[in-house]
Amino acid sequence: MTHLSVTHPLPLERLQLNSEFDGTFGSNRNSGNGLLINAQNDLEALNSWLEEFKDSPQTYRNYRKEIERLLLWSLLVLNKPFSSLNRDDLRAYEQFLASPTPAAQWCGPRRPRHSKEWRPFLGPLSETSRHQALVVIGAAFGYLSDAGYLLGNPVKLLRRKRAKSTNNNTVERFLEQELWSHVWSFIEELPEKSLREREHKARIRFLFHLLYLLGPRVSEVANLQMSDFRETRGKWWCYILGKGNKREKVPVNNSMLLALIDYRRFLDLSDLPTADEHTPVLRSLKGNRGVSSNMIYRIVKKLFNQTADSLEIQKREQAFKLRKASTHWMRHTAMTHLADIGVDLHHLRQTARHNDINTTSRYLHADEERWHKSVGKHKI
Known part of the structure; x- marks a missing residue:
């Protein structure tokens, strides 16, 4: 037709x-x-x-x-x-x-x-x-x-006008530290009575460790294999297959490594992966199959909405923001919080795996804090 x-x-x-x-x-x-x-x-x-x-x-x-x-x-x-x-x-x-x-x-x-x-x-x-x-x-x-x-x-x-913005091009789609703490507390308090609940909580905990400590995109999490975690000269790294089919490494700190060990123990695997362990990092609850990008997205959205429900009465604004959040907000959250603790811009760019350092600079909110503090001295 x-x-x-x-x-x-x-x-x-x-x-x-x-x-x-x-x-x-x-x-x-x-x-x-x-x-x-x-x-x-x-x-x-x-x-x-x-x-x-x-x-x-x-x-x-x-x-x-x-x-x-x-x-x-x-x-x-x-x-x-x-x-x-x-x-x-x-x-x-x-x-x-x-x-x-x-x-x-x-x-x-x-x-x-x-x-x-x-x-x-x-x-x-x-x-x-x-x-x-x-x-x-x-x-x-x-x-x-x-x-x-x-x-x-x-x-x-077309003569294009820049979209109106009040944020000086800084990233705004991230969870502030307080809101992230609420999310993590909600995860830690998930029920563990049945086997199914324990499996769900173990996977959620590990997934949010990945998202917060490595800052990957959702498709990168879905494609991640156990063999992508590797030790070099006494340091652990995660080799992520990202945009342009390029594989780049990011540091695996102690918190991430312990989370990996905990999750592998829950799956009845050895503490640390081997180089030939080409199996999905994040597993379905029904077996050893991997989890699709779409499923990861839905898992994160559901967790955010559940957390928002728990905040609705006392912290309505935070609940509203959390309902808008998606998986990619976790990447922005990871990079913003790294910038907040003073990680060097060069190392931040490497962790985010950006080609352009100007893209990475959007995560720098420290100047906004100083700006707001300085204007705060202006009084009637």
């Missing part, structure tokens, strides 16, 4: 487009040689880009959401393929994001992607969300241009 027969937008995987709308004759298509991806139409090209993020499920879903929305808008509103979009179209799309209309067609409550009630939007997007949408779309167009599928990236022609 063509998009013209669709009353409401459909998820990416359910779209079937004929040559008029699949980008075969897109005005921005590169008809020459040099195609670096196996893509004959827009859907194949966009899926090629999305495949680059399959090892990071949360990023994949966010990027798919943004590119899916634009594609559907292009088809249903402009009646043109994705590969015919130009600079003026994208400016119009940015305005559409502020008020997706007609609302009944575009907006609705969260529903499974297979549901007839599924819609691309929950409602209008804020200025910050619109800015982020264009950043993601620009990345997609850049990839397809570099791959030789498109002639150019129309997002580059």
